[in-house]
Amino acid sequence: MDKLILGRYIPGDSMVHRLDPRTKLMASFYYIAIIFLANNWQSYLLMFVATMVMIMLSKVKLSFFLRGVRPMIWLIMFTVALQIFFTKGGHTYWSWGWLAITQFGLTNGAFIFMRFVLIIFISTLLTLTTQPLSLADAVESLLKPLRVIHVPVTELALVLQIALRFVPTLMDQTTKIMNAQRARGVDFGTGNLFQQMKAVVPLLIPLFVDSFGIAEDLATAMDARGYQGGDNRTKYRVLQYHRSDATAAIVMVALTGLLVFLRA
Template sequence: MDKLILGRYIPGDSVIHRLDPRSKLLAMMSFLLIIFWANNLVTNVLLFAFVLIVVLLSKIKLSFFINGVKPMIGIILFTTFFQVFFTGGREVLWQFWILKVTEEGLQQAGIIFVRFVLIIFLSTLLTLTTMPLSLADGIEAGLAPLTYLKVPVHEIGLMLSMSLRFVPTLMDDTTRIMNAQRARGVDFGEGSLIQKVKSVIPILIPLFASSFKRADALATAMEARGYQGGDGRTKYRMLEWKLADSLVLVVMLILGTLLYFMKN
């Protein structure tokens, strides 16, 4: 539970915490685009410096960001492995059967590894410094133009906010069910891989039952209170775009321009 990042918000009063969620989302999407322009040592160092400065401005411990990388380390290493051994090049450093290590492969693997880590760091920063409900409001506001195409934007925002809201609750239920199973003698760490998978079944069945029961109770409560979404519904939390939010977009524009002219 202490390592849960998704849906977790750390209260603070840093400059990153005070930004509008819409500006954070736009900055995150901009970062996902311009990171593919970082294809050499200088551009990657520039991105690392940028992310490090943003992390320091958030005043959040680095351990939270490392915990955000740990669940993805297997995928990162798997992808890096393929880049190292299956990327062709003129300068072959080592070769065995169909596996070969080239200078270009090592460079490409390093770039992919850096991209994964930087994206995870910045997405972790987004979740840690933005309340889940505010994040959902920001997404709903960003999708507002789609209402002209009859897209149910409000319902999408509602589903997203409820999903983020109940992630910690589901984790609490999982911990409670696992403790109950351990009290009955179940050991989740023993046996072969198949036995470990089978030991998860006693967790999933009551977890699904609890989730459906909670969803039904929530729907009944909303209907009893006369909930109606869509047009005419006011909001308790009002988003406010400030000068700092505009400066964030200017910074991302400058960063993207620098990367474009510094890339190979």
């Protein structure tokens, strides 16, 4: 589990960490969208340099980002291979039946590779520098207009918050149950796929039963503390834009302008 980079938060106090989570969320989506504008090596170079600068500003080690790419590497390689073998045009270096490696194929392959890596880098940057809870707040804040069409945004945000809050609790519970079942002779993680799946059953059932117990207790506690649902609640955590958020927005616009100028 520790190897998983996506969704991990690395505490820090960099410029990127301090940005409002809404800014980071919107900027990440925007950045991913404008990557698709790049179509020559100049524009890709620009996006690459911009990404690297952002990563440097976050003061998170580059190795974290490289590890973020690792689980996706087969998907990337597969897509790149498709591009290389099936794009026709320009000088042909090698061909065999309907497969051919051409000049256009190679450049397209390189571009697709860059696009993938940059998208992964930027989404990794978002999650590495933003606490899940702040992201949940950002989603709530950005979705607030949907309340007009009766989407229960506040409740959904609370659900999300409670889910995040119980991740470590349920992990602890899982470890406890695994140890208890191991003590009774259950063998986790060995044998063929079927045996491994069977071993999960004595883990899942107690975990499920436990979760219902926890939910019941939690509901009682929330009730006792005066939770009545709805939008008539005040908020302890509030998000506030600062000057740096405006700067980030301007940088995004400038980047777009430069990109449009550089692209073929």
